[in-house]
Amino acid sequence: MHLLDWGSISRLKIDGGVSIRDLKFINRALIAKLCWRFLTEPKSVWVLLLKAKYLKERAFWNTNHKGKSTTTWKGMTSMKDHISKSVCWVIGNGAQNIPLLQTIFSPAEVDAICLIRLSRDATVDRIIWTKTNHGLFSTQSSYSCILAQQPSTSRSAPDFPWKKFWTIPQISPRIHMFMWRLISNGLPLKSNIGRFLPQFDKICVICGEEDEELNHLFLKCRTIREFWFLSPIGLRVVSSSNWGN
């Protein structure tokens, strides 16, 4: 029984998940890597073959997989948006880019771009990956980007200091994971099991008075409050009647 959805588990640790990789997104990040190589290795034989077969004279950004095409090419074209939002051009001599500009921008915009003063040195224009400091593609950065674009299904508090939580020193991984499940409400409490089994008895087995929910079992339950108070730490939990005030 899955008490937490896959989105909560695969989310990065600093965002409240436990960073378990989602194979579907890993696959997309690897396809993005293929796109990056396609754009940055224009003289490779496999790139020349794909261009000749699918692009003809068009730019990669202006193509779609219509008709018959390989699964790889379909995957690559489906990643165009992801790539286009994560790259930018560093203009060098700008000489070889005019045909490309004409395939992306309107004539007026191309004219405006052409008026930009170019570098005097002879460095060629190059594409850089904006998601890393060094400007080169990394599958990890692409994966993080794809993950961040997914709709949030988290029930975790967005303002919770997850980074601090995961860097608490001298705590065993087992306890750390238990605390994460507790904070994320992913423990097999009766109330959580009852979400899947409507007829399931959710009453707390300790006091028999209220539903076994997270706050109740660890803080509100009358018997648990007695335990906390009589324990060596002598924790005094305020009466449940004051909760919510």
Ligand SMILES: [Zn+2]
């Ligand atoms: Zn109770």
